[in-house]
Amino acid sequence: MSQGDGDRFRPNRQVRRWLGPIFGTACFLATLTGVVVLIVLLGAILFAALAGPPHHPWYAVGANMRELFALLSRLISQRQSSDPAIAGYRVGLVGSLWLLGLVALIGIPAGIGAGVFLEEYAPPGRLKRIVQTNIANLAGVPSIVYGILGLALFVRAFGVRGLAMGPSLVAGAFTLGLLILPIIVITTQEALRTVPNSLRQAALALGATKWQVVSGHVLPMALPGIMTGTILGLSRAVGETAPLLMVGAAGSILRLPRGPLDRYTALPVEIYNYAKEPNRQFQTIAAGGILILLVLLLSMNAAAILIRNRFRRYR
Structure with a gap:
């Protein structure tokens, strides 16, 4: 390849050198967006499941998990009902x-x-x-x-x-x-x-x-x-x-x-x-x-x- 050809392709190498990190950053942001949305959805569902009487503060993780497990156990064992106290799946x-x-x-x-x-x-x-x-x-x-x-x-x-x-x-x-x-x-x-x-x-x-x-x-x-x-x-x-x-x-x-x-x-x-x-x-x-x-x-x-x-x- 002649010197002229090298000069002709050098600008493209500059563009590729910049586009690589930009593309990687865009892919990382896209992945992060999906993860954040998933976390928000799961958090909203957990909050809704525990949104009955606030027996425990939000930071009481152990107590809230026990309450959530009790709720899920009741829902699995109960049948469908018009009364939310005894309704299940x-x-x-x-x-x-x-x-x-x-x-x-x-x-x-x-x-x-x-x-x-x-x-x-x-x-x-x-x-x-x-x-x-x-x-x-x-x-x-x-x-x-x-x-x-x-x-x-x-x-x-x-x-x-x-x-x-x-x-x-x-x-x-x-x-x-x-x-x-x-x-x-x-x-x-x-x-x-x-x-x-x-x-x-x-x-x-x-x-x-x-x-x-x-x-x-x-x-x-x-x-x-x-x-x-x-x-x-x-x-x-x-x-x-x-x-x-x-x-x-x-x-x-x-x-x-x-x-x-x-x-x-x-x-x-x-x-x-x-x-x-x-x-x-x-x-x-x-x-x-x-x-x-x-x-x-x-x-x-x-x-x-x-x-x-x-x-x-x-x-």
């Missing part, structure tokens, strides 16, 4: 756990199977590109649209009485299963793409069949990413409210569901019902329900991290 929490189990049975095999087929078996071509584009678009569809689809397809079965499931647990599970299906498919494909092609080629060169390569080598290597994406998808399903309201989740129900065809309610639905009550005492109940839901979601996210780290250790 027992039925909604059991309904959410039922939904979580059914959605896992429906969505996980279908999503992982579709992701494996598209990534490992489907021949490249126009049809595959169309399917991939539609799956990516479905991942961004608002959840209320899935609720409308579930109402027409599962609850009413387009007017066919013999196929209609009604406002049952299984109808809600199928609706939420459709909601998280694109997420599981995409995360499965991304996890499979992290497996080097040299592993596939080596197994095929040794005489392994396509199924043996996928089941014995590719899937075990991609399992941490698949499990992480799957659990995060289930976390989204647990926190959804709009689709369940569309497919007939009961706003007030006192009987625990005993089977997949029973009527049900869910924890987010009960939180919504308590939050819109005019009595300010119900705001404490709603805040306590939000904390229970947060604990459930954070537990699932922690499980995703532990599963990912455990499988990475044995790779």
Whole structure:
């Protein structure tokens, strides 16, 4: 490179030298903004949960935590009621756990199977590109649209009485299963793409069949990413409210569901019902329900991290 070329590119190096720290500072501020907003939201929820009678000053952390734990224990053990002194989330929490189990049975095999087929078996071509584009678009569809689809397809079965499931647990599970299906498919494909092609080629060169390569080598290597994406998808399903309201989740129900065809309610639905009550005492109940839901979601996210780290250790 001549001296003239060096002089020509020197100003660009000056700009890059300044833009690097500026970009880093902007990224740090963006991260800090998210953390601050999260802390403020959690603080507001905790304050609302303890905003009943001020038995202890705000700085009495131990006493306030014991009071908060007592509140959450009562909310978990009590059923929905119009009296805030005895109101709770027992039925909604059991309904959410039922939904979580059914959605896992429906969505996980279908999503992982579709992701494996598209990534490992489907021949490249126009049809595959169309399917991939539609799956990516479905991942961004608002959840209320899935609720409308579930109402027409599962609850009413387009007017066919013999196929209609009604406002049952299984109808809600199928609706939420459709909601998280694109997420599981995409995360499965991304996890499979992290497996080097040299592993596939080596197994095929040794005489392994396509199924043996996928089941014995590719899937075990991609399992941490698949499990992480799957659990995060289930976390989204647990926190959804709009689709369940569309497919007939009961706003007030006192009987625990005993089977997949029973009527049900869910924890987010009960939180919504308590939050819109005019009595300010119900705001404490709603805040306590939000904390229970947060604990459930954070537990699932922690499980995703532990599963990912455990499988990475044995790779």
